[in-house]
Amino acid sequence: MKLKPIINHPTDTDFYKFTIGQYIYHKHPCDTAKWEFKCRDTAVRFTPEMVQEIKEQIDHYCTLGFTKDELEYLSSIPFIKRDYIENFLRHWRPDRSEIHINKPDMKAYNDCGLAIECRGTWLNTSFYEIAILAIVNEVYFAFRFGEGARDKEFQQETMDKFAKVFDGTYQIGVWSEFGTRRRYSYDMQDWLVKYIVQQNVPGFVGTSNVWLAKKYGVKATGTLAHECIMAAQGRPHLSPAYSNRFVMDEWLDEYGVLPGVFLGDTIGTDVFLKDFDFRHAYSFNGVRHDSGNPFEWGEKLIKHYEKLGIDPKTKTLLFSDSLDFERASQLNEVFRDRAHVAFGIGTYLSGVQSHTEECRPLNIVCKMTECNGLPTAKISDEPSKVMCRDGEYVDYLKRCIDWRLRHED
DSSP: OOSOOSOOOTTSSBTHHHHHHHHHHHHOTTOEEEEEEEEOOTTOOOOHHHHHHHHHHHHHHTTOOOOHHHHHHHHTSTTSOHHHHHHTGGGOOOOGGGEEESOTTOOOGGGOSOOEEEEEEHHHHTTHHHHHHHHHHHHHHHHHHOTTTTHHHHHHHHHHHHHHHHTTSOOOOEEEEOOGGGOSOHHHHHHHHHHHHHHTOTTEEEESBHHHHHHHTOEEOOOOOHHHHHHHTTOTTSOGGGHHHHHHHHHHHHHTTSSOEEEOOTTOHHHHHHHOOHHHHHHSSEEEEOSSOHHHHHHHHHHHHHHTTOOGGGSEEEEOSSOOHHHHHHHHHHHTTTSEEEEEEOHHHHSOSOOBTTBOOOOEEEEEEEETTEEOOBOOSSGGGOBOSOHHHHHHHHHHHHHHHHHOO
16 A cells, blocks of 8 residues: 555444444345445546555455454444344454455446445445545545645634634534545544534534544434435335335334434435324434435425424434535524524535635445345435436336325325
8 A cells, every 4th residue: 555544443434334234234134235436526537546545445444343442332322232243243344355446347437447346245335335435535635635735724724614613604503523435534534523522613413433433532423324225125025115114114113213313315305205204203303404405305394294293393404415514504594493403514524625626525425226136226306416327227216206206195
């Protein structure tokens, strides 16, 4: 490796990977999955040198296992169960043979020069997503500008951003740091969380990064992600238009109401609300927004809660889609007296800070594209976020959704 190791702890990942992992372990341990990397920036190209470094960084990642301290930390979380820790996490290692990079039979999205696929059990491969994205992002910018070359710029621009929170220009309410997957570097995300904690930034409640939450004594935040609903599409006895209902029922069976913010946009919010009946809406603490117009989404959720006879002020609207302090402050102003409002702020804080044309955060994802050999798709409320290799399946999924919306009250 030309760079220092990027991932050095398996807990250097998002907390939802553990809540999802336990759910998979108990409900679907034999499911298989295929994941694919996609760079949505059509102008970005990864050089052969970058690709080689990414391979070697992933080689290093695959040598890691959970330490005693990490397992003890996870054991201290009430809803992380002992059997999942002792029978799975204690023995888990990334399997390098399940991660494939630029193989001859692979085709990169947008011809960006980098194709990555993960194939194996869902239980194993789910953990690779965040590590791959963090490695790809840091390698790309380290090779473009030099390792650590923009650290001082990152720190200064971060302090300038928070100055407008301290002086009241932006009032962002309750928020968490959500930046691991597209961070500029591990060192700067580490510095960022430390700075937030030391400066006692208003409204900060935690970070999605488990290692940094442990390191700085703050809450690890997160519940679940699109992969759960996408995986439900890989079960042939289910109509994919009912995948939200299936996952919500299983999630409540696994966790009760403890980690309870649901992500409802995987196949579109409108069809999600068909399944978000009184039992689910009452049981889950709230819903997370991750695509589409956030103001329209917030109004829709409030109206839905009111229709069910549930006071929206008792529920959380968690906004997490491409937020900056200005947008969070605007949303907080509109909704703070009508619901419990919270924000997950990621790339705006942890990504490369200079947003000029030649230096802006990468728009990269790693999504499940098959489960149990069947295609899966994320539709979301934003057409540009659709990801699926199988166009016929996307058409089928949309027809299933459309039927529900037209025929069910």
